[in-house]
Amino acid sequence: MTTPSEAPPTLTTGAGTTGATATAAGTAGVDRAPRGPGRRPRLVAVDAARGLALIGMIAVHILPAHDPETFAPTVQWTLFGGRAAALFALLAGLSLAFSSGGRTPHRGRELTATRAGLVVRALLIAAVGLGIxxxxxxxxxxLGILVYYGAFFLLAVPLLGLRRRTLAAGAAVxxxxGPLLVHxxxxxLPQPAAVNPTLGSxxxxxxxxxxxxxxxxxxxxxxxxxxLCAGLLLGRLDLHAVQVQVRIVLVGALLALGAWFAYWLLVLQSGGYDQLMRHTPWLSEDQIDEILVWGPSPDLPTSTWWWxxxxxxxxxTPVTLLMDLGTGLxxxxxxxxxxRRTRCGPPWAPWAGAP
Structure with a gap:
């Protein structure tokens, strides 16, 4: 699911396409080592974030989620539980933006070809996931995620040509x-027989x-x-500009903190927790606490809108989605x-050039 990251702006000298090309200075962690013809440098920061998301997803699946003595959440669960998957999905949208033109989205036949390629890619990913x-x-x-990624990419096909404002509105809506529909x-809706979607189901x-x-x-x-909408939006921005990078951090931090504060204020401080207990009498206080800490198993109750x-x-939930989206940003x-302004290894390093 990895795609080449967007190339930074270049300064071209000489006439025609054979002129020498020099990479603009001050780009966001892009390897500036010499490259062969047609090779584009990568945004190494995106690769690093993708690596962190992958490490997080592995950690929550193979490392303990709680302390065996105190039953308190472990550090890896606190850091990565739910957030790693959200970051990976955000970066998947960013990769789709890069592969569909970056700051200059594909149009016309080029966009049609990109969409067709994405459909094939989605079907292949889903097929592999079903087999696994x-x-x-x-x-x-x-918990297998590949089948879901196939669906993500299929649903993203009509989004590739949208403007930035439309993508921002789509992410918010x-x-x-989405959670309202689920609730x-x-x-x-018919309930699946297995926790993972399979060929049999x-x-x-x-x-x-x-x-x-x-x-x-x-x-x-x-x-x-x-x-994915948020990731596509990011891929249409100038990620090499320090002003954009600072805004991404600030918007993400405000979004995550704002969503968490809404949860803290409305659920933990203003009677929301009591409403959960009142409208979900078949769950004990400990069971409700488990959902708040570990998430639903398997489905979030729908007995009250407070959930x-x-x-x-x-x-x-909207709170979880916005909080995890903000963290990812x-x-x-x-x-x-x-x-910024770092060199990322020799040109033969595996991350040095676009595949």
């Missing part, structure tokens, strides 16, 4: 409307399969499309700032 899920033992030792329609229960992938699964495509203000990992912006 089919081979997993029962109960599944891990989906962060709210409203979830109880009426697709053949036996296509309705339950689609409901799981789009709305009720661990990584539901409709709410997660908010992250949409909770912030547990993988709850896929802040992390990416911080990497872009940290990587």
């Amino acid at each position: 899920n089919e081979l997993m033992p029962t109960p599944a030792p891990a 989906l962060a709210v409307a 409203t329609l979830g109880p009426a 697709l053949a036996a229960e296509p309705g339950a399969f689609l409901a799981q992938v789009l709305l009720t699964g661990t990584y539901p495509a409709v709410p997660y499309l908010s992250y 949409l203000l909770t912030a547990g990992p993988h709850s896929n 802040a992390v990416l912006g911080a990497f872009l700032l940290l990587a």
